[in-house]
Each structure stands twice: as C-alpha cells, then as structure tokens.
Amino acid sequence: MQTRQGQSIEDASMSIIEDEIVSHDYDTWEWPIVRRIIHSTADFDFARDNRVIFHDDAIQSGIKSLNNGCNIITDVNGIPGLLNKRNLADFGNNTICKISDDKIANLAKKANSTRARVSMQQSAAEMENGVVVIGNAPTALLEVISMIHQNEARPSLVVGVPVGFIQAAESKAELEKIQVPYITNRGRKGGSPVAAAIINALFKLLRSSP
Amino acid sequence: MQTRQGQSIEDASMSIIEDEIVSHDYDTWEWPIVRRIIHSTADFDFARDNRVIFHDDAIQSGIKSLNNGCNIITDVNGIPGLLNKRNLADFGNNTICKISDDKIANLAKKANSTRARVSMQQSAAEMENGVVVIGNAPTALLEVISMIHQNEARPSLVVGVPVGFIQAAESKAELEKIQVPYITNRGRKGGSPVAAAIINALFKLLRSSP
Numbered sequence: 001m002q003t004r005q006g007q008s009i010e011d012a013s014m015s016i017i018e019d020e021i022v023s024h025d026y027d028t029w030e031w032p033i034v035r036r037i038i039h040s041t042a043d044f045d046f047a048r049d050n051r052v053i054f055h056d057d058a059i060q061s062g063i064k065s066l067n068n069g070c071n072i073i074t075d076v077n078g079i080p081g082l083l084n085k086r087n088l089a090d091f092g093n094n095t096i097c098k099i100s101d102d103k104i105a106n107l108a109k110k111a112n113s114t115r116a117r118v119s120m121q122q123s124a125a126e127m128e129n130g131v132v133v134i135g136n137a138p139t140a141l142l143e144v145i146s147m148i149h150q151n152e153a154r155p156s157l158v159v160g161v162p163v164g165f166i167q168a169a170e171s172k173a174e175l176e177k178i179q180v181p182y183i184t185n186r187g188r189k190g191g192s193p194v195a196a197a198i199i200n201a202l203f204k205l206l207r208s209s210p
Numbered sequence: 211m212q213t214r215q216g217q218s219i220e221d222a223s224m225s226i227i228e229d230e231i232v233s234h235d236y237d238t239w240e241w242p243i244v245r246r247i248i249h250s251t252a253d254f255d256f257a258r259d260n261r262v263i264f265h266d267d268a269i270q271s272g273i274k275s276l277n278n279g280c281n282i283i284t285d286v287n288g289i290p291g292l293l294n295k296r297n298l299a300d301f302g303n304n305t306i307c308k309i310s311d312d313k314i315a316n317l318a319k320k321a322n323s324t325r326a327r328v329s330m331q332q333s334a335a336e337m338e339n340g341v342v343v344i345g346n347a348p349t350a351l352l353e354v355i356s357m358i359h360q361n362e363a364r365p366s367l368v369v370g371v372p373v374g375f376i377q378a379a380e381s382k383a384e385l386e387k388i389q390v391p392y393i394t395n396r397g398r399k400g401g402s403p404v405a406a407a408i409i410n411a412l413f414k415l416l417r418s419s420p
Contacts, residue, residue, distance in 0.1 A: 003318045003325055009349075013375040042373050042398035043253070077291035078402060085310060100295060108213045115213055139219070163252050163403075165223040188252035191403050192288060193373075 036201040040193040050187040061181040062157040071130035075140040082196030087203040116140035135195030138167035158182045161190035246411040250403040260397040271391040272367040281340035285350040292406030297413040326350035343369045345405030348377035371400035
C-alpha cells in the first residue's frame with residue numbers, strides 16, 4: 001500500500017543504485033534482491049566484500065513457498081515489522097517469532113542457551129516447507145543448520161544474514177555448505193533490514209513472475 | 211530479559227569493537243551509543259564517514275524524558291520491534307507508529323504526500339516532551355523539522371537516522387541546524403537498527419547513571 005509519492009522516491013533510489021554500482025555479476029533474478037538490500041542499507045558492500053550469495057534453487061524455492069502461503073519464521077521481532085503487510089495478507093503468510101515468549105526465556109535459562117537458539121528449536125513444526133529468516137542471531141542460524149542436518153527441520157528456504165562480531169560470518173559460512181536452498185552474505189554485516197529486504201524482494205519477483 | 215549466554219556474546223562483541231576502533235573522539239556518554247550502533251551494524255563507518263553527531267543536550271534530554279515514561283514516536287514499525295521490551299515496561303514508555311493506519315494512507319493519497327510524512331503530522335500531540343525516532347523515511351524527518359520550526363511539535367529529543375539515496379543525507383543535515391536536542395549521523399547510511407540501538411543505549415545510560 002504505497003503512495004504514488006512513496007513509489008517515486010523508491011524508483012529514484014533504484015536509479016541511483018543502478019548508476020553507481022558500475023558493475024556486478026548477479027543474474028536477472030538475483031540482482032533485484034541485492035539492489036533492494038543496497039536500497040535498504042545504502043551500503044554497496046552487499047555486492048562487494050559482504051556480497052550476497054544464492055543457492056542455485058533459492059529464489060524459485062522461496063517464491064514457490066511464499067506463493068503457497070508458507071510460514072515465515074524469524075529470529076527477531078524487528079523483521080515482521082519491516083515486511084510489506086499487503087504481501088503477507090494477499091498470499092496468506094503468517095510470521096512467527098517466539099523470541100519474546102516467556103516459555104522461551106525460561107527454557108534458555110535452564111539450558112544455559114540463548115533465547116534465539118531455543119526459539120528456533122521450538123519452531124521446528126512451523127518450519128515445514130516454510131521460509132526461515134535470521135537477521136540477527138548467529139546462534140539461531142547455527143541451530144537451524146543443525147536442525148536441518150538432523151532432519152528435525154525441513155524449510156524450503158533459509159535466509160541467513162545475521163550481523164555482528166561473534167560467529168556471524170562463521171555461521172553464514174556454515175550455511176553455504178547445506179543442501180537446502182539458502183540466501184546469505186559473506187562477512188559481518190547483515191541485519192533485520194537486509195533480511196526483510198530479501199523477503200520483500202522475493203514477493204516482488206513473485207508478483208512479476210509469469 | 212537477556213540470558214547469561216546472550217550477555218556474554220554481547221560483551222565479547224563490545225570488546226572486539228574496542229580493540230578494532232583504534233581511536234575515536236566521542237566522550238564517555240556518547241561512545242556507548244556509537245559503540246552500540248557499530249555492534250548492531252558491524253559497520254565502523256558510523257564513527258567515520260557516516261559519523262554520529264550529538265546535539266550538546268541530546269543525551270541528558272533523552273534520558274530524562276525516557277525516565278519520565280515519555281512516548282517514543284517512530285516512523286516505521288520495525289523500530290519498536292527492535293527495542294528492549296523490559297526497558298519500555300520498566301519506565302512506562304509507549305511506542306507510537308501510525309504509518310500502517312488506514313487513516314494515514316487515505317490522508318497521504320489525498321494530499322499526494324507520503325504516509326511517513328502524514329504519520330508525523332498526525333502524531334504532533336503525542337510528541338509533546340516525547341522522543342521522536344526516524345530510522346527510515348527522510349520525508350518523516352523533514353516533516354518533524356518543519357513541525358518544530360512551526361512550534362507544532364515540541365519533542366525533547368529527535369533521533370533522526372534515515373537511510374537511503376533520496377534526501378536521507380540532506381534531511382539529516384537539516385536536523386543538525388535545529389535547536390531542539392537531536393542525535394543524527396552524516397551521509398546515506400542509517401536505518402531501524404541504528405535508531406533502535408540509540409534508544410536501547412540511552413536506556414542503558416539511564417540505568418547506569420546516578
């Protein structure tokens with residue numbers, strides 16, 4: 001539900017990005033996603049040192065699941081707030097984020113674990129054919145990778161772009177090794193706006209695909 | 211409500227930032243805020259080219275208002291989701307974000323304006339002695355600046371860190387000219403995590419101040 005004025009600002013931003021990027025090696029499906037990340041962060045690093053990486057089947061698998069009204073499981077509450085509400089309503093996708101649940105906090109304390117990690121363990125059922133979106137916590141991403149290895153979780157796409165200094169880059173390097181479709185990036189940068197930009201861009205591709 | 215494990219990851223991150231920053235010219239009140247931004251973005255630019263700028267009274271004014279349970283008015287829904295929930299509960303602060311209200315969308319269409327701009331106009335009353343937090347929309351920040359100039363809005367602090375290619379840097383340059391306390395940064399970068407990091411850091415300062 002964007003106003004004409006809002007759309008025109010977005011279009012102008014995208015033009016500036018096209019002008020300034022000079023060159024990139026993303027294909028016609030990938031580039032709208034990377035461009036939206038740059039639009040959300042004003043940071044061209046996401047096409048350079050902190051470049052976005054796509055599993056070969058990531059975009060098609062993600063689009064298909066979103067189109068089927070899949071769950072979107074996130075590590076932090078900030079991500080749902082940044083997603084386009086009309087897309088979620090039109091395609092019937094529920095966002096699920098358990099990190100602030102009292103139950104999660106209690107379980108995490110008992111296990112000397114993180115709330116992020118436990119919130120993923122407690123969302124295994126909702127992940128079935130769902131899209132998992134990690135924008136903040138490396139421990140959440142490492143847990144999802146472990147759950148996939150154990151066949152405890154079977155998402156159709158993992159968007160893993162945690163940010164930070166402890167295990168963020170390492171957890172993303174682990175994600176690049178899994179067989180399940182993923183979208184991630186190299187290095188320390190990432191975050192909720194990057195995660196949300198990827199999902200919003202996937203919906204745009206879904207709407208424009210034949 | 212952070213687990214011991216979560217706190218230890220945060221402490222380790224902060225140590226890395228202290229090690230890698232080499233030097234900076236922020237004072238003992240400012241640096242914990244800038245450091246938390248770097249922690250949230252993994253981007254040292256916020257102490258360099260996109261450096262954070264503080265009005266002389268910004269931190270004290272913000273802390274005082276938050277301590278008094280002031281409203282926190284945001285331009286996008288992503289910011290409340292990134293704020294520490296316990297702080298809001300303990301100090302009685304309400305978060306207000308009207309951008310997704312149907313009324314705002316209708317008004318914006320009629321006026322050929324942006325939802326961000328109209329949502330600020332429609333929040334003037336709630337801004338009285340409140341903290342305004344703009345993490346995304348330059349038009350929202352420009353509107354708040356205009357409302358302050360017209361004496362239509364009297365917040366105690368404006369956190370203005372919109373991100374992007376159109377008017378973001380320009381709107382922040384305008385913010386640096388106002389008399390009302392502000393926290394902003396130079397250049398195109400910014401965003402919801404930056405905005406939320408500033409508020410979360412202000413609460414930390416509030417809790418640790420005498």
